[in-house]
Amino acid sequence: MKFLVDFMLGRLHCWLCILGYDCLYFKREPFSGFKGKKDLIYQSLKESRIILSRDTTLSRKKALKLVLIKSDFLPEQLAQVFKTFDLKLDKNKIFSRCTICNTLLIRVDRLKVEGKVPAYVYQTQKEFSLCPFCRKIYWKGTHWKLVEEEIKKMLSL
Ligand SMILES: [Zn+2]
Numbered sequence: 001m002k003f004l005v006d007f008m009l010g011r012l013h014c015w016l017c018i019l020g021y022d023c024l025y026f027k028r029e030p031f032s033g034f035k036g037k038k039d040l041i042y043q044s045l046k047e048s049r050i051i052l053s054r055d056t057t058l059s060r061k062k063a064l065k066l067v068l069i070k071s072d073f074l075p076e077q078l079a080q081v082f083k084t085f086d087l088k089l090d091k092n093k094i095f096s097r098c099t100i101c102n103t104l105l106i107r108v109d110r111l112k113v114e115g116k117v118p119a120y121v122y123q124t125q126k127e128f129s130l131c132p133f134c135r136k137i138y139w140k141g142t143h144w145k146l147v148e149e150e151i152k153k154m155l156s157l
Helices: 010-018 037-046 074-084 119-124 143-155
Strands: 002-006 022-026 050-053 066-068 106-108 128-130 137-139
Touching: 002 010, 002 037, 010 022, 010 074, 022 037, 037 050, 066 074, 074 143
Parallel strands: 002 022, 002 050, 050 066
Antiparallel strands: 106 128, 128 137
């Protein structure tokens, strides 16, 4: 399942990314006149992505699949997506994708990241992942637990 998240839903995109879903953020450029609704639909068809949008003027007929997100609030938005697609929280998928470019991360040996991450991180963390595309290094750290708790709270709505 692949998503294309429309502008105005930046935080939802972030969280779906953190949770390991294949999702791209569609940044509209309303003033340049280039990236608009048509491009959104076109990209969704080309890449077989489900559109998540707040825009009620989008045509349901043209899109492959379009889900109109009802709420302005992140927890409800996330809950709607999970409910609509019957998604289950998969701990192993959390932080499995790069939050910048959506590429699947690969595990890297701890020794290879020495000097590339802050010293205290290197000393305290055992597991590291790398984005093979943009070379960003990830580690689970303490925020991993926070993310898990946060998600559980949100989905219990
Ligand atoms: Zn990346």
